Amino acid sequence: MTLDEKIAVSTIKNAIRGQFTSSRPHATKKCQCCGTEIGFRDHFIGSICWKCGWEQDLIESDSEKSSMNYNLTPVEYRKLYNEVVNGEI
Numbered sequence: 001m002t003l004d005e006k007i008a009v010s011t012i013k014n015a016i017r018g019q020f021t022s023s024r025p026h027a028t029k030k031c032q033c034c035g036t037e038i039g040f041r042d043h044f045i046g047s048i049c050w051k052c053g054w055e056q057d058l059i060e061s062d063s064e065k066s067s068m069n070y071n072l073t074p075v076e077y078r079k080l081y082n083e084v085v086n087g088e089i
């Protein structure tokens with residue numbers, strides 16, 4: 001596992017513990033990575049998904065590396081998320 005992946009895993013674990021739950025959002029939109037509705041106050045870009053911990057970025061596809069998410073693509077990040085949820089890592 002790369003260092004970027006290790007940091008992503010710790011972010012995912014923090015998300016699962018409830019660290020990114022937003023209070024009193026003004027609007028909701030689907031997370032670019034997991035598709036869950038997430039609430040945000042002013043800007044969707046930069047909002048962190050309460051469920052998976054992905055920070056919404058300016059990326060345009062599932063296979064684009066996100067500089068805001070440890071240079072992982074949504075595909076790579078989802079794989080790590082599923083591995084954490086399944087207790088594999």
Ligand SMILES: [Zn+2]
Pocket residue numbers: 031032033034035036049050051052053054
């Ligand atoms: Zn998400």
